[in-house]
Amino acid sequence: MNINSLKHYINSKTSSSPLVIFRISFGLLIFFSIIRFWSNGWIKSLYLDPVFHFSYLGFSWVKPVGNYTYLIFLLCILSSLGFALGYKYKLSSIVLFLSFTYIELMDKTTYLNHYYLISILAFMLIFLPAANYFSIDSLRNNKDKLIPRWSVDSIKVMLCIVYFYAGFAKINSDWLIDAQPLKIWLQGSYDIPLIGELLQKKWVHYIMSWGGMLYDCLIPFLLYIKRTRWFAFLLVVIFHVLTKVLFPAIGMFPYIMIVSCFIFFNYSYHDQIILFLRRLVNKTRLYKNLKKRVEKPKILNHSRNSMYLIAGFLLLQILIPLRYKLYPGELFWTEQGYRFSWRVMLVEKRGHTDFRIINSDDNQEFYVNNEDFLTPFQEKQMSFQPDFIVEFAQFLGDYYTEKGLNNVEVYVDAFATLNGRKSERLIDPKINLYGIKNSILHKDWINPYPHEINKL
Amino acid sequence: MKKILNVLFLTLLFSCTSEDTSSNPEDDDFDRQAMLVNLTDNIILPSFYDLEEKLNGLKNNLDSFSEKLDLTSLTSLRDSFFEAYRSWQHVEMFNIGKAEEIYYPQKMNIYPSNVSRIHLNMIKVDLDLDSGQNEYSAQGFPALDYMLFGLGENDNEILLTYSNQNNNSLAYLKILVNKMISNTSTVIEDWKINRTEFVNSFGNNSSSSLNMLVNDYVYYYEKGLRTNKFGIPAGRWALKRPQNVEAFYAKNLSKILAIEALKACNNFFIGKCNISNNIKGESFKSYLDFLEGQNLLSNSILDAFRSANTKMQSLDDNFSAIVENDNLKLLEVFQELQEGVVLLKTDMISMMDISVDYMDADGD
Numbered sequence: 001m002n003i004n005s006l007k008h009y010i011n012s013k014t015s016s017s018p019l020v021i022f023r024i025s026f027g028l029l030i031f032f033s034i035i036r037f038w039s040n041g042w043i044k045s046l047y048l049d050p051v052f053h054f055s056y057l058g059f060s061w062v063k064p065v066g067n068y069t070y071l072i073f074l075l076c077i078l079s080s081l082g083f084a085l086g087y088k089y090k091l092s093s094i095v096l097f098l099s100f101t102y103i104e105l106m107d108k109t110t111y112l113n114h115y116y117l118i119s120i121l122a123f124m125l126i127f128l129p130a131a132n133y134f135s136i137d138s139l140r141n142n143k144d145k146l147i148p149r150w151s152v153d154s155i156k157v158m159l160c161i162v163y164f165y166a167g168f169a170k171i172n173s174d175w176l177i178d179a180q181p182l183k184i185w186l187q188g189s190y191d192i193p194l195i196g197e198l199l200q201k202k203w204v205h206y207i208m209s210w211g212g213m214l215y216d217c218l219i220p221f222l223l224y225i226k227r228t229r230w231f232a233f234l235l236v237v238i239f240h241v242l243t244k245v246l247f248p249a250i251g252m253f254p255y256i257m258i259v260s261c262f263i264f265f266n267y268s269y270h271d272q273i274i275l276f277l278r279r280l281v282n283k284t285r286l287y288k289n290l291k292k293r294v295e296k297p298k299i300l301n302h303s304r305n306s307m308y309l310i311a312g313f314l315l316l317q318i319l320i321p322l323r324y325k326l327y328p329g330e331l332f333w334t335e336q337g338y339r340f341s342w343r344v345m346l347v348e349k350r351g352h353t354d355f356r357i358i359n360s361d362d363n364q365e366f367y368v369n370n371e372d373f374l375t376p377f378q379e380k381q382m383s384f385q386p387d388f389i390v391e392f393a394q395f396l397g398d399y400y401t402e403k404g405l406n407n408v409e410v411y412v413d414a415f416a417t418l419n420g421r422k423s424e425r426l427i428d429p430k431i432n433l434y435g436i437k438n439s440i441l442h443k444d445w446i447n448p449y450p451h452e453i454n455k456l
Numbered sequence: 457m458k459k460i461l462n463v464l465f466l467t468l469l470f471s472c473t474s475e476d477t478s479s480n481p482e483d484d485d486f487d488r489q490a491m492l493v494n495l496t497d498n499i500i501l502p503s504f505y506d507l508e509e510k511l512n513g514l515k516n517n518l519d520s521f522s523e524k525l526d527l528t529s530l531t532s533l534r535d536s537f538f539e540a541y542r543s544w545q546h547v548e549m550f551n552i553g554k555a556e557e558i559y560y561p562q563k564m565n566i567y568p569s570n571v572s573r574i575h576l577n578m579i580k581v582d583l584d585l586d587s588g589q590n591e592y593s594a595q596g597f598p599a600l601d602y603m604l605f606g607l608g609e610n611d612n613e614i615l616l617t618y619s620n621q622n623n624n625s626l627a628y629l630k631i632l633v634n635k636m637i638s639n640t641s642t643v644i645e646d647w648k649i650n651r652t653e654f655v656n657s658f659g660n661n662s663s664s665s666l667n668m669l670v671n672d673y674v675y676y677y678e679k680g681l682r683t684n685k686f687g688i689p690a691g692r693w694a695l696k697r698p699q700n701v702e703a704f705y706a707k708n709l710s711k712i713l714a715i716e717a718l719k720a721c722n723n724f725f726i727g728k729c730n731i732s733n734n735i736k737g738e739s740f741k742s743y744l745d746f747l748e749g750q751n752l753l754s755n756s757i758l759d760a761f762r763s764a765n766t767k768m769q770s771l772d773d774n775f776s777a778i779v780e781n782d783n784l785k786l787l788e789v790f791q792e793l794q795e796g797v798v799l800l801k802t803d804m805i806s807m808m809d810i811s812v813d814y815m816d817a818d819g820d
Contacts, residue, residue, distance in 0.1 A: 112818060184747075184806065184807060184809050185809060187747055187809065188660050188808065188809025188810075189660065189809075190485075190486075190488065190660065191658070191659035191660050191661075191664075197485050200485045200486070249818055250818065251818030252818070253818075348806055348809075349806070350801070350802040350803075350805055350806040350812075351802055352797060352798050352801045352802050354794075364691070364695065366691070366692065366693055366694050367687070367692050367693050369693065376812065380812055383802075413794070415798040415802055416802060417802040417803045417806045420748075420806070420807060422752070422753065422756065422803060423798050423799065423802045423803050
């Protein structure tokens, strides 16, 4: 691509309807996700009940705020609705991004790749002109349908990054040669009607593993090429519905991906949907009243700055999943550089971690009851992730120091099993975890994994 | 490329509808319901019946004892207490259904017993052993342990206490035994009624029988066996607590009970009936062997049981004396048991794909 064609691309415009449909469906999905989250009682059980919360490095100040936590969720619900309707879009999108991201940062126990994806897309959409057409903001200004092409393309690029890295991560010996962890999970899905028995078979584990890898790697191209687009979208639907059937606990992820991938289609399809929706809302009295009251919006000016920012952000998204290369040791074992990289359903890990407290007063070593401080869910997640273990160890160190013990030291007996292999010792039992500084630097107190998992 | 994908896609689709007839289905699948049936009918129920029988024997000997307060009848009473306590080791892990609902394990075996509460209860007019968790440690086997071995400095003193018309020891003893029998009957009745429903719930979700059974089993091995019988007395969780051993007053039973508990874990794992002493069907072991396609994991688990047993066998009978004089020995057993905890809690649960957090939060 030469400079001229790049300039041409930057200045070229396209219909905003794909982005509009994306805005509406994305906003509504978040709206229903949060309501579902709330009605399942997860705000209480995940954020209010635990006495201790696991934080992301540098974000330990983001914590649940007692019963006000419900307000944050309410804010998220309202802003997602405002976002979907394109009402005070700038404000709605900023509040949506901040409230959703705050929720995710409160406790990393609940980290899910698709929550991260929602945060990322919400961030990008702050700077994209998704509401200057078919929105409350644009009721009196419906003619400005054209928007810069890059703004629609940036979402597509982001989705391609997700799929591509998800596929890239599956190119490893556990996944392709041992069909793990799918073997364990599919065997465990024996109670699914009709196909449960089939899922016990070895060849099914391999077909699913290889199929999943090929799907993730190829789907960006198939969606991009016009000729294969419908076929690709059919695959998207089948693949994600299948994951929902096999792994019901996967939550909203399949829906988010299915809905998002629709953005790859030509604007004419989106126009038709908008036409249909418009007929629907035109009939409502509310719409007519609204139309009279809304003041003429300022023409949204999407500056070059937005484009540079989005471009830089996408570049960062390409780099972040590669950071694992900077760490020595087995990635699946140490999990250094594991998160924020679209490593979806890649490992089956379980752990058991006992914490031993030593103090200089009586040199009596004692164990901690993890359940005194952690919920079963937190304990499960903590047991096999070194960054959780060190964080909890340091919390325990502070706790017992405050209780009056002197020179507290915290050691762990941590064991974990990975993708069906026999459990191994995860952490060096001779390291006082209360005496080390937790950072993004390599954690040399993680025991090296005795097995090799070949990967790209 | 499109062709390849077409083929792949068709295979995927096809694989959802077609039956594989080429290979022997017996090698390809495992009957989890048959496993539940075997565990329920050949282990859980017979173990409960055995306990019920032993408790009735205890009651008979208590009747004889109350008629004739002498050393001979006290000795038979103690013997039947011991038999029942041994039998109990085989059912404590089944904290499911009614047992969980009425806090059956807590009412049967929370130790150490609360002596002052026991004495308080003896003179209480409106005694209600179900009134709350404060009563747990004033009933069940640990309370019997105190009543039969700890009520006096020696056998004569104990007999004297019982002959003393002014105290209510004998009455309380009867209340305790009757309560244990009625609690056990309640649990057994529930098992009888719900047996079919139980063995039919072989799905894989946090409330299915299979998941609960695995979780209870692992929990018992970790807490009931490792923590309670060894860890806490040996001071793994705080200071050493010699009075926290099981059967503290009987003095020479702790070891036998611990070995029995380990045997219960071993038998349940391999699907062996404790009463008939044979293996009649599928078990956690055969399930793991199916899932793994070999028996490396189940062998490691059995090895861990075996070496823990060897270490236990080498101990003296009286654990509280060991805690006082030779605590490292108990810690060594704790360490051996720890190996089993890791294998059961990580390797086995992982391979069986059992959820342990009792909540259905999303995952990806």
